[in-house]
């Protein structure tokens with residue numbers, strides 16, 4: 365696995381982009397930068413086993429290299445289901461296609477290069493947005509969540525994982541400090557941490573857990589709650 369040393373050389377002056385350099389080191393980047401990432405992937409496989417219904421579709425929105433797609437593929441036991449994986453970044457999509465082709469799973473997977481806001485969701489029993497909504501402009505988030513709710517069949521599930529902010533300022537600052545400790549313990553230097561933080565400003569815009577749950581409830585999901593929180597990263601389940 366190639367090591368993420370992007371912000372050793374880049375100074376963070378340019379906004380973060382999902383380009384070829386990022387795609388090359390991506391698995392290492394996520395493992396060292398997202399507390400709870402591996403647990404989110406494991407849970408997606410377990411939820412796919414329970415929730416994917418025969419003859420329905422699963423969507424992985426913002427699939428990157430397809431880790432959540434392959435987790436669903438591993439977990440699915442329902443017959444005649446398929447997975448649609450979508451990402452906007454060409455470097456991610458081409459590498460994701462290679463990874464999916466090398467995988468021995470049998471559930472059909474199509475990988476699309478598209479904006480997740482333009483891809484209709486229909487007949488879905490599972491939709492995953494694993495750390496993707498945070499990159500969308502705030503005004504796009506509510507319509508997309510509504511579109512997902514409408515595209516899910518009854519009992520269908522959305523897994524939404526996000527970096528979050530906290531409304532209590534002191535807690536928010538503490539979480540950010542603890543998160544930087546997590547990155548230090550994963551061998552990122554002070555300079556790398558500071559440069560990446562600058563590059564992500566206005567690119568990754570976190571909201572609070574309350575904002576997310578409120579939006580999901582308003583969109584008409586019947587049940588929703590946090591199933592995992594690790595520092596300032598959460599994963600939420602919402603059931604239609």
Ligand code: GEK
Pocket residue numbers: 382394425426427428429430431432450451452453456478479480481493494495496499500
């Ligand atoms: C994982 N889910 O490994 N349309 C499509 N894709 C988008 C859009 C958009 N509008 N905006 C951002 N992306 C993955 C990890 S990474 C999370 C997801 C991270 C894509 C973007 O190109 C990138 O591949 C992905 O969302 C976010 O479980 O890097 O922190």
